[in-house]
Amino acid sequence: MASHPAVRDAFIELHGTLGAGKTTFVRHLLHALGVQGRVKSPTYAVMEPYELPEFSAWHFDFYRFNDPQEWEDAGFRDLFAAPGLKLAEWPEKADGLLPPPDLRIAIAIAGEHEREVSFAACTPRGQELLP
Numbered sequence: 001m002a003s004h005p006a007v008r009d010a011f012i013e014l015h016g017t018l019g020a021g022k023t024t025f026v027r028h029l030l031h032a033l034g035v036q037g038r039v040k041s042p043t044y045a046v047m048e049p050y051e052l053p054e055f056s057a058w059h060f061d062f063y064r065f066n067d068p069q070e071w072e073d074a075g076f077r078d079l080f081a082a083p084g085l086k087l088a089e090w091p092e093k094a095d096g097l098l099p100p101p102d103l104r105i106a107i108a109i110a111g112e113h114e115r116e117v118s119f120a121a122c123t124p125r126g127q128e129l130l131p
Contacts, residue, residue: 002029002051004128004129006128007029008054008083008084009055009125010090010102010126011085011100011103012086012105013104013105014105014120015091015092015105015106016090016106017108019109023089025105026039028110029087030050030059036052041069043061045072046065046074047076047079055083056082056083056085057087059087060086061088061089061090062092063091063093065094068095068096071089071093071098076094080098091129095100101119101123101124101126102129103120103129104122108117
């Protein structure tokens with residue numbers, strides 16, 4: 001996925017329970033895209049920005065939202081309107097305010113060291129990103 005140019009301007013939703021591997025997926029994708037150093041979970045900060053040589057990326061975690069309006073109040077509409085990669089964990093916590101994703105990734109725990117992952121393209125860009 002990291003090698004595909006469409007990822008540079010994609011919105012990817014990540015679904016799964018706590019501990020399913022959403023942040024791990026994001027960490028590996030961002031490192032594959034060229035992010036150096038630590039990629040931390042934005043659970044408390046809600047958003048972590050990353051500047052890459054050719055584009056920007058933002059990692060969101062809406063787990064702590066109690067009301068979808070918090071997304072609007074945080075000013076995230078402007079970030080989602082800007083070019084760049086957006087990766088959102090717990091997107092259902094901002095339900096009704098997020099734009100349609102290009103790709104939905106669902107990660108389910110299938111065993112102690114096993115995960116079942118499903119991908120759903122929601123746009124032509126998302127279709128380009130599918131393996």
